[in-house]
Amino acid sequence: MSDRTPLEQLVGPADSQRLFAALRRGATRRDVLTMLLAGGMQAGLAGGLAGTALSAHAQTPKKGGRIRVAGATAAATDTLDPAKQSNQTDYSRGTMLYNGLTVLDGSLTPQPALAESFTTTDAKTWVFTLRKGVTFHDGKALAPADVAYSVMRHKDPATSSKAKVLADQIESVKATGPNEVTVVLSAPNADLPVILGTFHFHIVKDGTTDFNAGIGTGPYKLKEFKPGVRSLVVRNEAYWKPGKPYLDEIEFVGIGDESARVNALLSGGMDLVASVNPRSVARVKGTPGYAIFTTQSGQYSDLIMRRDQGPGANPDFVMAMKHLFDREQMKKAIALDYAVIANDQPIDPTNRFYFAGLPQRTFDLDKAKFHLQKAGISGKVPVVTSPAAMYSVEMALVMQQTAQRIGLDLDVKRMPADGYWSNHWLNSPVGFGNVNPRPSADTLLTQFFQSEAAWNESRWKNPKFDQLLLASRAETDLAKRKQMYADMQTMIHQEAGIGIPLFLASIDGHTAKLKGLAPIPLGGLMGYSFAENVWLDA
Amino acid sequence: MNLIVLKLLGQRIAIALLSLLAVSVVVFAITAVLPGDAAQEQLGQDATPEALAALRAQMGLDVPAPQRYLHWLGGLVRGDLGTSATTQMPVGTLIGSRLPNSLLLAAMTALFSVPIALTLGIASAVWRGSWFDRAASTASVAVVSVPEFLIATLAVLLFAVKLRWLPALSYVSEIESLGQLLKAFAMPVLTLSCVIVAQMMRMTRAAVIDQLEAPYIEMVRLKGASPMRMVLAHALPNAIGPIANAVALSLSYLLGGVIIVETIFNYPGIAKLMVDGVSQRDMPLVQACAMLFCAGYLILVTLADVCGIVANPRLRHR
Numbered sequence: 105m106s107d108r109t110p111l112e113q114l115v116g117p118a119d120s121q122r123l124f125a126a127l128r129r130g131a132t133r134r135d136v137l138t139m140l141l142a143g144g145m146q147a148g149l150a151g152g153l154a155g156t157a158l159s160a161h162a163q164t165p166k167k168g169g170r171i172r173v174a175g176a177t178a179a180a181t182d183t184l185d186p187a188k189q190s191n192q193t194d195y196s197r198g199t200m201l202y203n204g205l206t207v208l209d210g211s212l213t214p215q216p217a218l219a220e221s222f223t224t225t226d227a228k229t230w231v232f233t234l235r236k237g238v239t240f241h242d243g244k245a246l247a248p249a250d251v252a253y254s255v256m257r258h259k260d261p262a263t264s265s266k267a268k269v270l271a272d273q274i275e276s277v278k279a280t281g282p283n284e285v286t287v288v289l290s291a292p293n294a295d296l297p298v299i300l301g302t303f304h305f306h307i308v309k310d311g312t313t314d315f316n317a318g319i320g321t322g323p324y325k326l327k328e329f330k331p332g333v334r335s336l337v338v339r340n341e342a343y344w345k346p347g348k349p350y351l352d353e354i355e356f357v358g359i360g361d362e363s364a365r366v367n368a369l370l371s372g373g374m375d376l377v378a379s380v381n382p383r384s385v386a387r388v389k390g391t392p393g394y395a396i397f398t399t400q401s402g403q404y405s406d407l408i409m410r411r412d413q414g415p416g417a418n419p420d421f422v423m424a425m426k427h428l429f430d431r432e433q434m435k436k437a438i439a440l441d442y443a444v445i446a447n448d449q450p451i452d453p454t455n456r457f458y459f460a461g462l463p464q465r466t467f468d469l470d471k472a473k474f475h476l477q478k479a480g481i482s483g484k485v486p487v488v489t490s491p492a493a494m495y496s497v498e499m500a501l502v503m504q505q506t507a508q509r510i511g512l513d514l515d516v517k518r519m520p521a522d523g524y525w526s527n528h529w530l531n532s533p534v535g536f537g538n539v540n541p542r543p544s545a546d547t548l549l550t551q552f553f554q555s556e557a558a559w560n561e562s563r564w565k566n567p568k569f570d571q572l573l574l575a576s577r578a579e580t581d582l583a584k585r586k587q588m589y590a591d592m593q594t595m596i597h598q599e600a601g602i603g604i605p606l607f608l609a610s611i612d613g614h615t616a617k618l619k620g621l622a623p624i625p626l627g628g629l630m631g632y633s634f635a636e637n638v639w640l641d642a
Numbered sequence: 643m644n645l646i647v648l649k650l651l652g653q654r655i656a657i658a659l660l661s662l663l664a665v666s667v668v669v670f671a672i673t674a675v676l677p678g679d680a681a682q683e684q685l686g687q688d689a690t691p692e693a694l695a696a697l698r699a700q701m702g703l704d705v706p707a708p709q710r711y712l713h714w715l716g717g718l719v720r721g722d723l724g725t726s727a728t729t730q731m732p733v734g735t736l737i738g739s740r741l742p743n744s745l746l747l748a749a750m751t752a753l754f755s756v757p758i759a760l761t762l763g764i765a766s767a768v769w770r771g772s773w774f775d776r777a778a779s780t781a782s783v784a785v786v787s788v789p790e791f792l793i794a795t796l797a798v799l800l801f802a803v804k805l806r807w808l809p810a811l812s813y814v815s816e817i818e819s820l821g822q823l824l825k826a827f828a829m830p831v832l833t834l835s836c837v838i839v840a841q842m843m844r845m846t847r848a849a850v851i852d853q854l855e856a857p858y859i860e861m862v863r864l865k866g867a868s869p870m871r872m873v874l875a876h877a878l879p880n881a882i883g884p885i886a887n888a889v890a891l892s893l894s895y896l897l898g899g900v901i902i903v904e905t906i907f908n909y910p911g912i913a914k915l916m917v918d919g920v921s922q923r924d925m926p927l928v929q930a931c932a933m934l935f936c937a938g939y940l941i942l943v944t945l946a947d948v949c950g951i952v953a954n955p956r957l958r959h960r
Contacts, residue, residue: 178908179918179922180726180728180729180731180736180915180918180919180924180927181728181729181918181922183729261696262700264693264696264697264700268693269690330739331729331731332910332915332918333739333910357908359811359908360905360908361905361906361908363795363906364798364810364811364905364906364907364908367798367799367802367803367810368810368811368908370803370810371798371802371803371806371809371810372806373802373809373810373811522676522677522678522921523676523677523678523682523683525682526677526678526682526683527677527678558690
């Protein structure tokens with residue numbers, strides 16, 4: 105974090121992320137200079153910057169040491185089965201023990217992992233060349249059969265995989281050589297390498313049904329696993345990435361209570377804790393020897409105005425509400441600046457398909473009033489909120505205040521977090537939802553904005569959008585894809601019944617001795633894959 | 643004497659079984675009223691109708707509720723607590739991994755708090771109205787009025803974060819020496835003691851004063867017994883009944899009611915397991931925990947009654 109800060113202040117998080125990703129791939133000073141100059145930066149500034157970036161990278165990791173890490177949840181449902189993993193503690197354990205065919209970097213671009221390379225001509229048939237000399241923790245060599253098993257098991261309903269919907273587009277996975285796997289899809293999808301880089305598609309041994317031994321190819325070997333209590337992993341000496349991992353041992357526990365987590369960090373009991381509340385940040389920063397690690401990601405809480413019923417059926421009401429967001433104040437007062445302002449479309453600035461050219465919608469009472477009068481809505485409008493959707497109660501209260509100034513009476517209904525998703529989300533005419541970071545723009549738009557999507561929150565239907573979505577999925581030319589995603593972002597911004605005021609950041613706390621953390625916008629803890637990247641600076 | 647105790651035990655066990663049955667029906671009914679079921683909770687936002695149906699079938703939730711209850715009851719009679727709906731692990735294993743922790747914490751707290759509470763209670767009764775009695779009573783009321791989460795949080799901030807004498811979390815997995823045991827348990831035991839010492843102390847004081855004001859104590863005093871003998875040999879045996887009941891009530895609280903302490907110190911006890919079970923709608927787990935707490939409570943109360951009878955000469959020889 106500290107290495108990134110000067111860089112981020114100069115070029116912004118997105119560029120700094122691209123730079124770091126390039127550096128991780130082994131870019132030279134010259135490459136970095138070219139990248140920055142291509143971005144229109146002056147040569148002198150770019151030179152200085154390239155220096156900063158390289159010095160950050162030049163810090164040499166040290167081997168050895170043991171850390172204790174606390175995630176934010178612990179339950180008897182903790183699992184080492186990649187298909188069933190569902191929360192950050194599961195994912196963090198997954199990346200310690202397993203690898204995927206690909207891995208997502210700081211801009212969520214897929215990079216080779218267990219697959220040395222991947223190629224396609226039509227985005228429908230994909231050839232993955234497996235890395236040679238990779239072994240599982242029990243000594244068995246990685247073979248195409250393991251990959252086929254690991255991917256195809258998601259399609260079996262009996263697996264009850266969280267990734268079944270994603271796996272259903274995969275027609276077959278076959279070994280086509282001693283180190284080659286061919287994946288055939290039912291329809292073209294240029295994002296297949298992204299999907300295979302997500303946690304659920306981690307590679308396990310062919311035929312595994314009991315995952316409690318945690319046998320994978322990952323950087324650490326499992327020593328102990330007690331669901332709901334803790335897990336202990338030790339360094340995998342035979343790991344295929346040279347020099348990695350750095351630590352000897354990681355103890356991972358889940359602590360549900362935020363203040364208990366922060367206290368455990370500050371009393372020296374933990375070295376890294378996940379999900380720190382913005383209100384605890386000052387305490388961590390104020391204690392010598394501790395630091396904060398922020399990951400800006402695509403997570404958002406959104407105001408849903410259903411377009412098929414209630415006031416949201418009138419497009420002017422939707423427009424009025426979108427102008428009622430006092431985004432600056434929400435960012436400052438609710439998220440304490442651990443957020444970036446969003447523009448009523450779901451692709452965040454860290455994503456490689458973010459459309460920066462879309463004009464920012466501002467807080468504008470006059471416009472809101474104009475649209476409200478045009479809509480002719482009067483009387484109380486109920487807005488359903490819940491602590492289950494992060495910050496939604498606070499956001500609704502800020503809106504309630506501003507709405508009063510144009511004569512709109514918002515009735516904020518606060519529902520308990522328990523059962524919110526099954527009973528209120530998707531059912532209320534006007535209410536809040538929360539969307540976690542998705543690995544790709546395609547996944548996000550398919551799950552939440554396609555006309556027939558099960559979670560089309562606002563029931564916004566636009567056939568043109570659906571066509572674009574399908575076309576962009578099949579498009580392998582990056583520049584053309586970018587343009588398509590820009591068009592889709594504009595459509596959502598203007599027509600969908602979704603108001604997105606902010607993209608929220610994840611905050612982790614750690615001892616200053618812990619080095620090597622760099623954001624991956626899938627979530628906190630380096631997109632949950634800190635384990636093989638961090639080291640202890642004695 | 644044996645006959646009285648045996649008869650009492652027999653009655654108690656019969657009533658206990660009936661209570662357990664009633665509790666199981668009530669718990670089952672209440673959890674059925676909670677919004678959402680285990681499948682919905684587990685899938686959360688991912689709950690599409692197909693996924694829900696598949697998971698419900700896998701968890702056995704597609705069977706009507708009364709049938710599920712009877713099936714569970716049948717298993718319980720055979721000593722089978724069933725399988726957790728969300729983890730697919732035997733409930734017995736889940737509870738078995740947590741129960742020893744809870745019992746250890748309860749035992750440590752009892753070991754520490756019961757002697758203190760009884761000593762303070764008896765001393766206050768003997769010197770009732772004195773400055774000592776007033777100070778002890780005021781202090782105990784003050785301590786019991788402060789919520790335990792406040793005591794625990796302040797203790798963590800002071801002893802763990804500021805002074806760094808004690809760990810902020812209680813690790814049971816790494817205890818190898820007595821020193822580590824004391825360190826790990828110091829703050830949880832302190833917090834819990836604050837809650838239960840006051841109750842036990844005030845009950846003890848009231849019970850002993852009640853006896854000390856009885857006519858037979860005057861007789862004891864007149865025949866010239868020492869104050870020590872008067873209290874310990876004459877008044878106390880008659881007060882054991884209510885005192886034992888107060889102790890039993892406090893200890894039953896330690897078994898299942900310590901969720902706040904378990905949360906703040908991240909202590910892997912059984913109360914947290916049950917709360918997890920409720921939030922995940924894991925019926926077999928919740929039922930088993932409820933049965934366990936209920937059984938623990940009944941056992942402690944029965945023990946208290948037996949204590950009262952055995953200790954009291956008048957009841958013993960009737």
